[in-house]
Amino acid sequence: MKDFSFKDVFDLMRKTAPFLIFRFLVYFAITLCFVLITGAGAGVGYGVGYIANAAPMGGMWGGLVGFGVASAIMYLIREYLLYIVKAGHVAVLVTLIEGKEIPGGKGQVDYARQMVQERFATSSLLFALDQLIKGILKTFNKTFMSVATIIPIPGAKGLVKFFNTILTLSLTYLDEVILAYLIKTRTENPWASSRTAIILYAQNYTKFLKNAVWLAVFVWVLTFMIFLLVLGPAALLVKLFPGTGGPLTLIVALVFAWGIKQAVIEPVAMIALMLVFFKVTVGQTADPEWEARLESISIKFNELKQKALKTQQEQTAQSGDSQEQPPSPS
Numbered sequence: 001m002k003d004f005s006f007k008d009v010f011d012l013m014r015k016t017a018p019f020l021i022f023r024f025l026v027y028f029a030i031t032l033c034f035v036l037i038t039g040a041g042a043g044v045g046y047g048v049g050y051i052a053n054a055a056p057m058g059g060m061w062g063g064l065v066g067f068g069v070a071s072a073i074m075y076l077i078r079e080y081l082l083y084i085v086k087a088g089h090v091a092v093l094v095t096l097i098e099g100k101e102i103p104g105g106k107g108q109v110d111y112a113r114q115m116v117q118e119r120f121a122t123s124s125l126l127f128a129l130d131q132l133i134k135g136i137l138k139t140f141n142k143t144f145m146s147v148a149t150i151i152p153i154p155g156a157k158g159l160v161k162f163f164n165t166i167l168t169l170s171l172t173y174l175d176e177v178i179l180a181y182l183i184k185t186r187t188e189n190p191w192a193s194s195r196t197a198i199i200l201y202a203q204n205y206t207k208f209l210k211n212a213v214w215l216a217v218f219v220w221v222l223t224f225m226i227f228l229l230v231l232g233p234a235a236l237l238v239k240l241f242p243g244t245g246g247p248l249t250l251i252v253a254l255v256f257a258w259g260i261k262q263a264v265i266e267p268v269a270m271i272a273l274m275l276v277f278f279k280v281t282v283g284q285t286a287d288p289e290w291e292a293r294l295e296s297i298s299i300k301f302n303e304l305k306q307k308a309l310k311t312q313q314e315q316t317a318q319s320g321d322s323q324e325q326p327p328s329p330s
Contacts, residue, residue: 002211004275012271015096018108019089024263026085031259034070035237035252041066042248063248082130083123088112090176091119093271094183097278119183120190126179129190132307133175135300136198140205143297172216173270174201174208177277184278188315192308198301199286201277202294211276215269222265227257 013020045062049055091112095102103111120126178197187193201208234253294301 002214002272002276003207003279004211004272006272008275009268009271012093012096013267015102016089016092016108018105019092019112020264020267022109023085023089023267026081027259027263030074031255033073034067034255037070037073038063038066038248038252041069060248064251067248067251079123079127083116083120083126084113086176087116087120087126087179089267090180090270090274091115091183093274094180097274098184115183119187125190129194130175130179132300132304133178133194133198136294136298136304137174137201139298139300140198140202140294173266173273174212176270177201177273180274181277189308189311191304191311195291195301195304195308196286198304199290199294200281200284203284203287203290204280207280208273208276212273215272219261219265219269223257223261226260226265227253230256230260 042059042063045065046055046059048062049058052058088109089112092102092108092115095115102108116126120129178194178201181197181200182190182193185193231249231253234256235249238249238252295305
């Protein structure tokens, strides 16, 4: 059985509707950017190909190049998406889970931005932390799966590989869950608190896995259904691009399905795992045994420890400097 209620999930989504609208607009703009740049690339490629008597081929390759350019833009703005969109949504959700009130309308987005800025001074700090967390989780899950590869059952390796794929998809949102823990605990040392959150995840990983796999199936089945629904409109849209078709139709449909997934479907899984994390770990403390296991398998986990110690030392030094300063004359 799952450890969350869809009623609670959708109730939280309803209360954060203004942020969901903001999230939808952001990902709609990204999707539109993909389509327009892909179309522009197809047009240029068609023109170049026409000169060489290969207009259709030129249009297709131009569209693929345009898609690559759009992907590069997406790569460049990933810090912004994490800082403003994902972290902001997590911040308002944590506030609601704690039973507090949040603003409605546009004020909810400003409130979320302010909360994130209070916890993380810059987007680069949050992005660096997020990358470390993802690396640690990837190593932990890979190590867990490697144990299964030694099972002497014919065809077990293929089964393990398939299960590993499902596992990776299912745990996509864990970094946001850990971010929720950092915001909830109001940490002044996000590196240290991240270590604690990862240890809490590790010592309860079987419960998270059960819920995460269930959610992954739900999310990806729904996403595939949306992909099938937008395939027709995508084909009509691609016909507007000169000399394109075939692969570009699938690409555009995938982009639309991805945008809807990020804007509407992904929050369902993220909120559900947040609720599971807070429910399962309530009253728990980090187990030193699990901390030692993580240190033995992950270089990035040890890097997290060094950053936590450095931040603690800097905070101690700043505290000492402020105490040594003489009072200003009245």
